[in-house]
Amino acid sequence: MVDELDVRGLSCPQPLYKVEKEMKKLKKGEFVVLSDCGTSRANILRLAKQKGWDAEETSEDRCDFVITLTKE
């Protein structure tokens, strides 16, 4: 079961903060983040790198980003 976290339309720092909370909650596994702005996309990718999660962008539809985060 993969969770989806929708951070579209939220202003800083909500997207990053929610993703970080989710990482802490899950500890490992996989979840999908839906984002709609370049700022939160860049922030999430950087956070993933810091916290040791693999980030894969599975879609880019102009400003809509779907990022799959996984940690073994």
Next chain:
Amino acid sequence: MVIDDKDKEIIDNEEESIIDDEEPVEKVPKGKPSSAPRKKVSRKAPPPKANPLVEVKGRLNWFFSSYLGIIFTGAFIGVIATFLQKEGNPGNMGFCIACFERDIAGALGLHNAAPVQYMRPEIIGIILGSLVASMIFGEWRSRGGSAPMIRFVLGFFAMMGALVFLGCPWRAFLRLAGGDWNAILGILGLFSGVLVGAIFIRMGFNMGRSQKQYPHVGLMLPLVMLSFLIMMVYYPTAGDARVIRESAAGPGAAHAALGVSLAAGLMVGFFAQRTRFCTIGGMRDTILIRDYYLLIGVIALVVSAFLTNYFVYDQWNPGWEDQPLAHSEGLWNFSGMLLAGLAFVLAGGCPGRQVILSGEGDSDAATFVIGMIAAGAFAHNFQTVSAPAFLGGVNVWGPNVVGLGLIVCVIIGLTMREKY
């Protein structure tokens, strides 16, 4: 990731809508259709392009999202700010979003304080630079509707606090880099405000989601600023007076040439849009999630501005007294920035960042900027703005507005929240 047929069917069946304003957090388990509509997305990666322009953009993207990019931007702002001071801007005020927006309020005749009226091209440049950068890199997106009136009020009180201290966060750091030790208390106040705001965020503070808007909405503030620039150049007059006012003496008369200021603003807007440079974000991310990316940019700003002040332009003047456009009333330097820091962190970023977001199409940030400009006028009309030390320092009404602003911001921070 692998998508099975069932998932594809769910995605295909969903309505093509982006908006989800019922629940601030929408988290649905995979395999069940979301109760709220969400945008149909294709989960296929875009095909690789061989266009050299795309390759250059990719390399620039890599640079700007790296630590090198944020260090470059912070250092660039520091150097260009000290350069602007040399070119004529007031002391330790190469950039000050708050002071410059107050000057714009004066240039429009919204207040009658003759020494602080000038249509600062730096602000116009930052907005337009951000507009250009976000459009080139495909990030421009008209959005808004996340509690705009609250954002106006936050912008209003942030400005009120900043004008009691005499400077926005950018100027606080530039003052520090120029040797004005009073800035230390301002920065401590700012940090305390961010700390309080971070506690509110941890408690669930959330102003709700913004939504996609018609392009007109996001273009409005950049177009207004562009029209101000045109009016500056073509000098329309009403009777004998120029429509856009300009101080004959005082800080408003101290400015670099229009072209220099505009070019500086455009470049700063461009780079800061790409790197998301934000002073408040630097403190906030450090407190909330131990992410130092933005803070490194702020440190680069202070270091580069100090080095340029000290070694190149001879603008280093350490001390508490006789600092340009500053006063030494520590309590109100601290408290003014405490209010500003709290309001900025609740609104999601420092005033520079709000101006940049306005250029990116964020009309909520534009509302915040309008709130700041309105407060610039109010602060002079209602005498809440501090004067430089030699003219009396903190005004009698300054502490009152700081108290009122803190009450309003604390109520907003405590009550506008979702439950975790």
